[in-house]
Amino acid sequence: MRYAFVGLGHRAQLYVDALLGDWRDAGTVVALCDTNRTRMDYYAERIGHPVPCFAPAEFGEVLELADAVVVATADAAHARYVCAALDAGRDVIVEKPLTVDAESCAAIAEAARRSTGRLIVTFNYRYSPRNSAVRRLLMDGAVGEVTSVHFEWTLDTIHGADYFRRWHRDRAGSGGLLVHKSTHHFDLVNWWLGAAPQTVFAQTSLRFYGSANARARGLADRPGRGQGAAGLGSDPFILDISADPRLKRLYLDAEHEDGYIRDQDVFGDGVTIDDNMAVLVRYDSGALLTYSLNAHAPFEGYRVAFNGTAGRLELEVVERAWTPPYAAIDPSAASKEHAAGAWERLTLRPHWEKPREVPVGQGAGGHGGGDRLLLDDVFRGPADDPLARQAGYRDGIRSVLTGVAANLSAASGTPVHLTDTGTRLA
Secondary structure: EEEEOOOOHHHHHHHHHHHHOHHHOEEEEEEEEOHHHHHHHHHHHHHHOOEEOOHHHHHHHHHHOOOOOEEOOHHHHHHHHHHHHOOOEEEEEEOOOOOOOOOHHHHHHHHHHHHOOOOOEEEEHHOOOOHHHHHHHOOOOOOEEEEEEEEEEEEEOOOHHHHOOOHHHHHHOOHHHHHHHHHHHHHEEEHHHHOOOEEEEEEEEEOOOHHHHHHHHOOOOOOEEOOOOOOHHHHHHOOOOOHHHHHHHOOOOHHHHHHHOEOOOOOOOOOOOOOOOEEEEEEEOOOOEEEEEEEOOOOEEEEEEEOOOOOOEEEEEEEEOOOOOOOOOOOOOOOOOOOOOOOOEEEEEOOOOOOOOOOOOOOOOOOOOHHOOOHHHHHOOOOOOOOOOOOOOOHHHHHHHHHHHHHHHHHHHEEEEEOOOEEEEO
16 A cells, blocks of 8 residues: 655654554555645655655645555644545545534545545544453443443643643644544543434633633743743743654754744643533433543543443543653653553442452553554454444544534533534534
8 A cells, every 4th residue: 555644743653653664564655745844854764765745735646646645634634635535535544533623524424425435533542452341341231231421531731731832722723622632532432332422511611721820820921932941941831842852853843834833831822722621421322421621630541430220330540640840741642651650440340249350451552552453453454343443434523523512512501412414502
């Protein structure tokens, strides 16, 4: 297979490195497309041989060279490239979220229905052994019919803060964290339950990050960015982008081309997304979900509990128990170099029986080995997977629309109903 890449930020490296390494038998990189030539040059150098580089306006030429396209641009640009590639009959591998709004969900659905190409949304959390174990237990009826789910996700002041430095801080580009980040979590629930969301109600707020909150707490005279800031090296919220060679090459050295600042102050102006979110969802199965996301917690992890007619299943995960204040270097990296005190526990509590801990296997690589399983699915096909972990466009749309509906509900104060490719107020 001949693979083209559009969007050459840090996320693309997972797939580029796979094709250069253990999955090199699956295909080759034949074209790069990005708004920034410096970033394309970084990847061309990493690939080790000349690769044609194209501007976005030249995407038609990219499609002529490729059998498949990996889309890893900023979220709001996904739909443009996904639809164009599908219309050309190309396979598409797209980073989550599939897109950011109902209109582009509808456009992608139509393009996918008429295309001969396949579309894969890379929900790597499905492949994490602990999450796969939950799916297997629920499919086996371990708790009977699931009646309700409680799901709490906490992003710490390393990972969570990073969303408020980058382009994600602008809701227009990312859809906010209920789309960009929570699409992972909503997809997990949809997949775990084998059900579709129907009605959503939400409340959200910005309580920690942003300039107004900084002023209210007396954090005045903040720097506009990390580089050159007086507090660089001592303020845990100021990212030293130059201390990470990869970030320096991809962003600091590339600023002169497009003006994108990767280390903006999390307490500065321009933050239009929320950092505290609470969501209620009803599914077509009758199950109810209570979900919360906090982006300024002292630890990174999640807790999810499934109440059923035959008992309860609980998963507790701490990905990083705490982090030292000097560790703010590439906080979004999936490998979590600064992980400390990580642990996980899966507990089954059947009715009329003692609770028992369910062992969860671990694999090599990111997300407990989940990334390797995902890459196998992407580049070699899913084979016979009883857990049905590979996600298509319908899965991507359902997860996005749950976040879109939650944003709409929070703004309107009313519940929102989901349709096949859109939303409507109750």
